Amino acid sequence: xxxxxxxxxxxxxxxxxxxxxxxxxxxxxxxxxxxxxxxxxxxxxxxxxxxxxxxxxxxxxxxxxxxxxxxxxxxxxxxxxxxxxxxxxxxxxxxxxxxxxxxxxxxxxxxxxxxxxxxxxxxxxxxxxxxxxxxxxxxxxxxxxxxxxxxxxxxxxxxxxxxxxxxxxxxxxxxxxxxxxxxxxxxxxxxxxxxxxxxxxxxxxxxxxxxxxxxxxxxxxxxxxxxxxxxxxxxxxxxxxxxxxxxxxxxxxxxxxxxxxxxxxxxxxxxxxxxxxxxxxxxxxxxxxxxxxxxxxxxxxxxxxxxxxxxxxxxxxxxxxxxxxxxxxxxxxxxxxxxxxxxxxxxxxxxxxxxxxxxxxxxxxxxxxxxxxxxxxxxxxxxxxxxxxxxx
Numbered sequence: 511x512x513x514x515x516x517x518x519x520x521x522x523x524x525x526x527x528x529x530x531x532x533x534x535x536x537x538x539x540x541x542x543x544x545x546x547x548x549x550x551x552x553x554x555x556x557x558x559x560x561x562x563x564x565x566x567x568x569x570x571x572x573x574x575x576x577x578x579x580x581x582x583x584x585x586x587x588x589x590x591x592x593x594x595x596x597x598x599x600x601x602x603x604x605x606x607x608x609x610x611x612x613x614x615x616x617x618x619x620x621x622x623x624x625x626x627x628x629x630x631x632x633x634x635x636x637x638x639x640x641x642x643x644x645x646x647x648x649x650x651x652x653x654x655x656x657x658x659x660x661x662x663x664x665x666x667x668x669x670x671x672x673x674x675x676x677x678x679x680x681x682x683x684x685x686x687x688x689x690x691x692x693x694x695x696x697x698x699x700x701x702x703x704x705x706x707x708x709x710x711x712x713x714x715x716x717x718x719x720x721x722x723x724x725x726x727x728x729x730x731x732x733x734x735x736x737x738x739x740x741x742x743x744x745x746x747x748x749x750x751x752x753x754x755x756x757x758x759x760x761x762x763x764x765x766x767x768x769x770x771x772x773x774x775x776x777x778x779x780x781x782x783x784x785x786x787x788x789x790x791x792x793x794x795x796x797x798x799x800x801x802x803x804x805x806x807x808x809x810x811x812x813x814x815x816x817x818x819x820x821x822x823x824x825x826x827x828x829x830x831x832x833x834x835x836x837x838x839x840x841x842x843x844x845x846x847x848x849x850x851x852x853x854x855x856x857x858x859x860x861x862x863x864x865x866x867x868x869x870x871x872x873x874x875x876x877x878x879x880x881x882x883x884x885x886x887x888x889x890x891x892x893x894x895x896x897x898x899x900x901x902x
């Protein structure tokens with residue numbers, strides 16, 4: 511298990527560009543597409559009617575994270591992907607995760623590696639049945655480890671999106687490696703997919719390499735459309751991040767991949783994968799809404815900004831147009847709700863399988879701090895926030 515001192519920079523996966531936080535006001539703001547905007551010929555852009563916090567999901571995870579019924583379960587994490595299982599349960603997929611106890615005053619004890627009692631692992635699951643949540647990790651109750659264990663102490667896995675394939679769950683992971691003693695001496699290594707039985711989610715059945723020849727992290731989002739599973743990835747050049755798209759016929763990611771090469775064409779070679787657009791985060795989503803596909807992402811054209819935006823397309827592979835600001839995260843920066851310049855937000859994406867009130871699109875985003883002590887002082891910082899987006 512990695513120490514928190516070395517782990518905190520790792521929690522900031524996909525935020526390799528370090529700079530000043532963009533100040534954010536405490537009041538969220540929303541915008542709608544310009545009058546008459548079209549996604550493609552004859553297809554109008556949806557109009558955003560309202561954005562509001564999802565009190566059900568926010569309350570459920572706050573209550574679970576603060577509860578001390580077990581001392582090897584989840585108290586906070588980032589990543590926050592979800593998959594609807596065949597029996598109706600929801601699987602929540604996380605990367606860096608705090609387990610253990612939260613004190614009555616809302617503080618978190620230091621990690622085990624730092625002399626405290628809080629276990630810290632690089633990936634985990636929460637299984638939800640109704641409002642009952644349970645945590646899945648590797649190791650034992652007394653010595654929990656990552657659900658997908660690393661090959662050695664200098665490697666670890668961060669989770670991406672997941673999908674069902676028959677009676678299995680397939681979850682994408684990115685393997686990272688440390689190459690030196692410095693806090694930022696680590697890098698992406700490759701993509702893999704781990705398969706789990708839906709009936710036994712505590713241990714992977716297999717781990718299989720995925721295409722990794724173009725330095726594209728194929729883990730940002732998965733979406734089943736027609737007879738294909740679309741795989742969305744990011745080519746990360748720190749300040750600039752590019753969307754890439756692949757697809758595989760059927761449900762399983764173990765099939766033959768083809769890559770979007772632009773202009774409506776597909777190629778069998780990953781080298782032909784086109785840069786569809788920039789400005790996306792390392793985690794984003796593409797989901798169907800009526801006649802259009804909605805891309806939800808943090809706006810990475812700003813340096814560590816607080817803006818969540820949407821784009822729209824008539825196909826799952828773009829072009830994505832009509833950039834629309836939908837929300838300013840109120841937690842961010844010195845002018846945010848924590849009044850803390852070290853607090854930032856990142857990696858907004860949708861959960862279309864989890865309907866909000868009145869069929870709203872549920873969106874999550876992660877909250878974190880550059881200062882490790884903040885995550886001890888307030889355990890609630892390091893948890894996703896959920897929103898409901900209502901469209902006309």
